[in-house]
Amino acid sequence: MNMYMSMIPDIIKSYSALVILIILWNIYVVYKNKKEGTTLPICHIIGTFIFAFLITGMFYVAGLPDIFNFELSIEKINMDILTNWPSAMGLYIANVIMFMPLGFMLPLLWREYHNPLRVLFFSFGLSMVIEISQLFNHRVTDIDDLITNTLGGLLGYVIYFLFYLIVKPLFKHFKVDWFSDPPGFWLEYENKILIILVYLGNFFLSPLAFRLFFKH
Numbered sequence: 001m002n003m004y005m006s007m008i009p010d011i012i013k014s015y016s017a018l019v020i021l022i023i024l025w026n027i028y029v030v031y032k033n034k035k036e037g038t039t040l041p042i043c044h045i046i047g048t049f050i051f052a053f054l055i056t057g058m059f060y061v062a063g064l065p066d067i068f069n070f071e072l073s074i075e076k077i078n079m080d081i082l083t084n085w086p087s088a089m090g091l092y093i094a095n096v097i098m099f100m101p102l103g104f105m106l107p108l109l110w111r112e113y114h115n116p117l118r119v120l121f122f123s124f125g126l127s128m129v130i131e132i133s134q135l136f137n138h139r140v141t142d143i144d145d146l147i148t149n150t151l152g153g154l155l156g157y158v159i160y161f162l163f164y165l166i167v168k169p170l171f172k173h174f175k176v177d178w179f180s181d182p183p184g185f186w187l188e189y190e191n192k193i194l195i196i197l198v199y200l201g202n203f204f205l206s207p208l209a210f211r212l213f214f215k216h
Contacts, residue, residue: 007061015056017209018201022052025197029186038187043173047109048194054101055198061098062130064199065137066207074135078142088144095148096155099123103156107164110191111175116157123153126195 026045033040065071085092106113106122113119127149131141164171176187186193 007057011053011057011060013210014060014202014206015053017206018052018056018198019049021197021201021205022049022194025194029190033187038176040176040187041173044109044176047105047174048190051105051109051191052194052198054105055195056202058098058102058126059130059198059202062134063137063139064130064133064202066203068207068211069138070136071138072136073138076138076140077135078140078144080143081147082144084144092144092148095145096152099127099149099152100156100159102126103153103158104160105156106153106191107157107160108171108174113157113191116154116161119157120150120154122191124150127153129199 026048030040030045082092102123103119106119113122124146127146130149131146134141
């Protein structure tokens with residue numbers, strides 16, 4: 001746990017290099033959807049910044065490649081399921097916890113992810129992106145990570161749903177009203193576009209910012 005806590009300052013630095021992209025994105029979405037008659041709740045806009053920070057942290061902890069560290073290493077692939085149990089219990093728990101906020105934020109901000117299967121598939125897909133990316137950064141691509149990350153996303157949804165039953169009126173402030181104001185393409189795929197922006201930002205902008213502004 002202390003290891004992950006020690007990463008927070010660098011995650012904040014990495015996010016600070018990306019925040020301009022998130023600001024520009026939100027300006028564009030607000031402008032685009034205002035023209036189409038869709039109103040974005042302020043809680044939703046704030047939530048997208050939190051979502052982007054969450055994804056930044058996940059990518060940083062996972063150790064994705066960047067423009068200065070990019071080399072294929074296909075020999076580091078583990079396809080044996082849970083063979084390190086129980087010695088790797090701590091790592092499995094950490095993987096589950098890492099994806100739980102994702103499973104909570106998806107249905108909180110986007111109405112279509114109120115369906116747990118969508119959260120499950122999204123968590124699996126994002127974990128797959130991370131595992132494939134680790135092939136290019138001398139990290140181990142592990143099927144155990146894929147399983148535990150996906151489980152974490154689903155558990156995050158369970159926590160969301162329990163809170164939803166208690167404070168349902170409050171959660172409505174985070175969602176766009178799709179029924180009276182159908183969203184445009186950019187809002188419909190907003191979470192995926194945010195992830196792409198964060199991924200590209202972490203690949204290009206963050207490593208450059210670290211070398212230019214944050215080097216010790």
